[in-house]
Amino acid sequence: MLNNQKKSMLELEVKNLNKKFGGLHVLKNLTFGIKGPELVGLIGPNGAGKTTLTNILDGAIKPSSGTVYLNGQRIDQLPPFEVAKVGLGRTFQVTRSFRRMTVLENLYVPALAKHVAVDKSEVMRRALEVLDFLTMDHLRNEYAQALSGGQQKLLELGRLLMLDPDIIILDEPFAGVHPKLMEIIYEYIRKVNAEGKAIVLISHQMDSIFSLCKRLLVLNYGDLIADGEPEDVKHDPVVVDAYLGKDDDEDSKSTNDIKQNST
Amino acid sequence: MNRQQTLWLISILIIVFFIAFPFLYGRKDYDYIMHVCITGFFYAILASSWSMLAGYAGQFSFGHMAFMGLGAYGTALFSHYFYLSPVPTNLCTEFEIGDQYFIIKNAVGVTSSTLDQDCLTKALAVWDGSIQITPMPIWIGIILGALLGGIFGLLIGMLVLRLRAAYLALFTLGFSEILRATISAEIKITRGQAGIELPYLFENGISIFGHEFSKTDKIPPYYVMLFLLLACMAVLAWLAKSRFGLFVRALREDEDAAAALGVNTVRFKIMVFVITSTMAALAGAVQAHYIGIITPNNLMILQMSLVVAMAVIGGLENFAAAAIGAIIIQFLLELLRESFVIGGVEVDMTLWRLVFFGAVLMITLRFYRNGLITPIIEFFTRAHVASETVEKRGFQKTEDVE
Ligand SMILES: Nc1ncnc2c1ncn2[C@@H]1O[C@H](COP(=O)(O)OP(=O)(O)OP(=O)(O)O)[C@@H](O)[C@H]1O
Numbered sequence: 001m002l003n004n005q006k007k008s009m010l011e012l013e014v015k016n017l018n019k020k021f022g023g024l025h026v027l028k029n030l031t032f033g034i035k036g037p038e039l040v041g042l043i044g045p046n047g048a049g050k051t052t053l054t055n056i057l058d059g060a061i062k063p064s065s066g067t068v069y070l071n072g073q074r075i076d077q078l079p080p081f082e083v084a085k086v087g088l089g090r091t092f093q094v095t096r097s098f099r100r101m102t103v104l105e106n107l108y109v110p111a112l113a114k115h116v117a118v119d120k121s122e123v124m125r126r127a128l129e130v131l132d133f134l135t136m137d138h139l140r141n142e143y144a145q146a147l148s149g150g151q152q153k154l155l156e157l158g159r160l161l162m163l164d165p166d167i168i169i170l171d172e173p174f175a176g177v178h179p180k181l182m183e184i185i186y187e188y189i190r191k192v193n194a195e196g197k198a199i200v201l202i203s204h205q206m207d208s209i210f211s212l213c214k215r216l217l218v219l220n221y222g223d224l225i226a227d228g229e230p231e232d233v234k235h236d237p238v239v240v241d242a243y244l245g246k247d248d249d250e251d252s253k254s255t256n257d258i259k260q261n262s263t
Numbered sequence: 264m265n266r267q268q269t270l271w272l273i274s275i276l277i278i279v280f281f282i283a284f285p286f287l288y289g290r291k292d293y294d295y296i297m298h299v300c301i302t303g304f305f306y307a308i309l310a311s312s313w314s315m316l317a318g319y320a321g322q323f324s325f326g327h328m329a330f331m332g333l334g335a336y337g338t339a340l341f342s343h344y345f346y347l348s349p350v351p352t353n354l355c356t357e358f359e360i361g362d363q364y365f366i367i368k369n370a371v372g373v374t375s376s377t378l379d380q381d382c383l384t385k386a387l388a389v390w391d392g393s394i395q396i397t398p399m400p401i402w403i404g405i406i407l408g409a410l411l412g413g414i415f416g417l418l419i420g421m422l423v424l425r426l427r428a429a430y431l432a433l434f435t436l437g438f439s440e441i442l443r444a445t446i447s448a449e450i451k452i453t454r455g456q457a458g459i460e461l462p463y464l465f466e467n468g469i470s471i472f473g474h475e476f477s478k479t480d481k482i483p484p485y486y487v488m489l490f491l492l493l494a495c496m497a498v499l500a501w502l503a504k505s506r507f508g509l510f511v512r513a514l515r516e517d518e519d520a521a522a523a524l525g526v527n528t529v530r531f532k533i534m535v536f537v538i539t540s541t542m543a544a545l546a547g548a549v550q551a552h553y554i555g556i557i558t559p560n561n562l563m564i565l566q567m568s569l570v571v572a573m574a575v576i577g578g579l580e581n582f583a584a585a586a587i588g589a590i591i592i593q594f595l596l597e598l599l600r601e602s603f604v605i606g607g608v609e610v611d612m613t614l615w616r617l618v619f620f621g622a623v624l625m626i627t628l629r630f631y632r633n634g635l636i637t638p639i640i641e642f643f644t645r646a647h648v649a650s651e652t653v654e655k656r657g658f659q660k661t662e663d664v665e
């Protein structure tokens with residue numbers, strides 16, 4: 001099918017990417033790529049530049065220099081709505097649902113925006129499917145502002161499913177989320193990834209990152225200081241020094257969590 | 264019959280009522296009441312199109328009356344300066360078109376002195392009634408006026424793209440005032456505060472089903488304005504239901520999120536400006552031909568606040584509610600003109616009605632943020648939703664207990 005062809009060429013290429021805000025050099029010569037349906041964790045201390053990188057990939061802000069290609073198409077100069085259509089979707093660190101629109105309407109927006117000619121009943125069917133998966137079926141006619149914070153996060157994830165991009169960047173999907181909801185998000189990430197989408201997961205929760213991701217990117221004040229398998233990255237002295245090892249307690253705690261999760 | 268169907272029935276009854284009204288009403292203040300209706304329809308077009316702009320798309324423009332004015336002045340200037348004549352005047356700027364001459368009258372401003380007459384008046388004096396000149400058809404002027412509004416809507420839409428909330432309001436307010444000041448100042452062309460006269464909608468009268476109507480009869484303009492209102496409502500209804508409505512509401516809620524989900528926010532923002540400005544300009548052009556004169560005072564901020572208040576009281580986020588609100592308020596404002604005596608003190612309602620109006624506005628803003636009409640409409644369209652959700656939520660809760 002056409003879909004499969006698209007997925008086989010899924011490729012994000014970031015080359016020599018720089019971003020300066022005035023004198024502040026926020027992203028320093030980043031080069032990395034994502035090939036195929038990878039599940040990549042992006043970590044780094046507060047202010048490392050993770051959200052800025054997301055904003056550049058998504059087209060919301062333009063890089064100072066460097067290029068970004070998605071599936072062979074240059075996207076770093078495109079506006080966000082075109083990047084979305086090329087195949088990159090993202091969530092926001094601070095949840096941004098369309099508050100005074102119903103849950104269903106929230107879901108319709110990306111579906112109708114992506115394709116000019118769509119069968120509305122097909123969109124409706126997809127939306128109900130998505131809500132079912134997110135266990136939010138009973139809320140479909142509620143205004144988004146009536147949802148809890150966690151449910152709004154789920155709604156944002158649901159909108160991405162309706163956009164159906166090739167690569168998804170999740171900026172802190174676990175922040176302020178109850179364990180039960182976390183389960184749903186875990187399942188979401190695994191399922192969406194298994195369906196052939198690449199996922200970039202930004203999180204400060206090391207246990208989640210280590211249990212989900214097969215590859216880690218570590219940003220430290222604009223420098224990409226590590227890129228590799230989680231186990232290697234975890235023991236990389238540079239990373240330990242810059243990020244993981246700052247607090248001994250933190251480190252041992254997250255290691256424990258990994259052990260728990262792997263059993 | 265479910266509630267949705269009831270709503271349809273009520274809407275149709277309201278429309279039928281207004282269509283039949285001129286034949287049902289027979290009191291001796293007929294012309295006055297008809298005039299209130301026509302003005303009510305005019306404001307309904309402005310309030311409902313503004314609700315699309317401000318309520319649906321979240322673009323709180325205070326320039327809507329300026330677009331109305333562009334339409335009115337567009338057609339006024341067109342009919343004032345352009346004529347067709349079978350022979351050249353040899354005084355005016357003129358072009359030969361077929362067997363006619365297209366005459367452009369020169370601008371002389373407000374003058375009654377014989378010293379400073381426009382070229383056409385001079386030519387007519389020479390011809391002394393032997394030559395008939397033809398004014399331009401007013402429908403061309405109305406269309407040009409609407410286009411003028413649309414073009415300025417495009418420009419303003421592009422200029423305010425990056426402006427949000429208060430800045431957009433201030434910018435459009437500034438635009439509106441600049442336009443008004445320019446029209447007031449350009450006395451030579453626009454006749455300034457004196458206003459510019461326009462031919463009536465049916466300057467030579469009109470015959471409908473064998474009945475002759477004069478140019479000041481109210482029935483023909485009543486139906487013209489009612490038809491215009493219904494046409495605008497149909498367009499707005501279609502827009503609100505289509506992806507356009509969905510996308511402009513999404514960009515109202517969160518522009519960045521809408522863009523990240525594939526919505527071309529720039530395009531839809533500009534489109535909503537162009538469409539609503541064109542509607543305002545169209546209404547302005549037709550209303551100007553109905554009244555027969557347009558002055559810069561029609562563009563005043565006070566007029567804009569009236570439209571805003573009508574939309575807010577009706578319901579900002581529902582164009583139909585805004586339109587109904589406008590008509591009801593127009594009627595209330597007129598009916599409340601009647602002064603009365605209470606305990607020997609005469610209450611001058613021409614002044615107090617505005618206080619009353621202000622109070623209603625404040626109460627609406629404080630207690631009924633959705634307006635007074637929207638909740639009634641939503642009773643028919645959304646009521647089932649809440650109960651359904653409560654039911655399912657209860658179901659979900661029991662399921663959640665493990
Ligand atoms: N629009 C902006 N103008 C100026 N500086 C900015 C702008 N956006 C981000 N920055 C700066 O860039 C740096 C990186 O910010 P960014 O939000 O990308 O960090 P982050 O890695 O997402 O942090 P966190 O983990 O706290 O979310 C910070 O120093 C921030 O102050």
Ligand SMILES: [Mg+2]
Pocket residue numbers: 050051052093171
């Ligand atoms: Mg961030």
